[in-house]
Amino acid sequence: MPIIKNIDSLTADEIHHELQKGAKFVKFQYCISVIVLTFKNSSDIYFIKAGESTAKHSLSFILLSLLLGWWGFPMGPLHTIKSLYTNMKGGTDITQELLSAHAYTDTGTGA
Template sequence: MIIKGIENMDGGNIMSQIQQGGKFVIYTYCFSIILVTFRRSSNIYFIRAGEGSVKKGLKYTLLTLLLGWWGIPWGPIYSIGGLITNFRGGKDITNEVLASLSGQQAQ
């Protein structure tokens, strides 16, 4: 699993940031090729406490705006869903990441 934004941070720093409002998020995007639409998720991003999360997902939002609409019927549907998710700051997956990390440490 690739997590962007935790470089040079240890587990204590990450947990401290989460307690202050930090979170792990993913962004969604889609692109269409004629009649085929692909919906994907970004790598995981760590958003520190007080940091905006919409800006980090901007490249996925732009990709969807430019290339997502063209597949019928799913292009517009997936594009609208992805744009809503990204403009809300991405999908918060903090609990899932913490569960995964604690499971790896227990082994």
Template sequence: MKIIGIESMTGQELSHELDRGGRFVIYEYTFSVLIMTFKRSSDIYFLKGGENAVVKGLAFSGLTFLFGWWGIPWGPIYSIGSLFTNFSGGKNITNEVLAALSSPQ
């Protein structure tokens, strides 16, 4: 997965933003095609301290709201879960990303 939001940041700038409350999050989205329902995760997003996580996830919530419900029975079930995650600010995976970034490749 790629990380969106750190493209031009140095390690020092990233550390500073993390100290200010920055975090890495992923969003969920659900879409249904006839009888099949798919629940997926977005790329990783870096949110700077004070940045609104719910607003960043609105595109994924909109996709879920429009296309997630149609598969029965999993469409509504997965859609509710995805919307709950996104409107809670996404899934915070900061610790996992920092562990992966600090481990030798």
């Protein structure tokens, strides 16, 4: 089961209500390079409430990529730029993917 951050002590009903108002589940990307090795990874999942900015959650991943992503050749700069772009536009919204997977596991049939 993936880790979901920023969910605090919300109940399932409260999460559902927030999702109806426009909340979303988001992942951020980061890049770390060491000479010829470059690692492009995704963060844990963050629950972003309706109207909440993703900036405070994406900032650490932006800084991590800026500091450690460039140094791998040849893919470091490319993956760093992609990670920065993704994070600056608010991360990757995986709400539908996560809810679909959850519905599948709830019913046990996938239907």
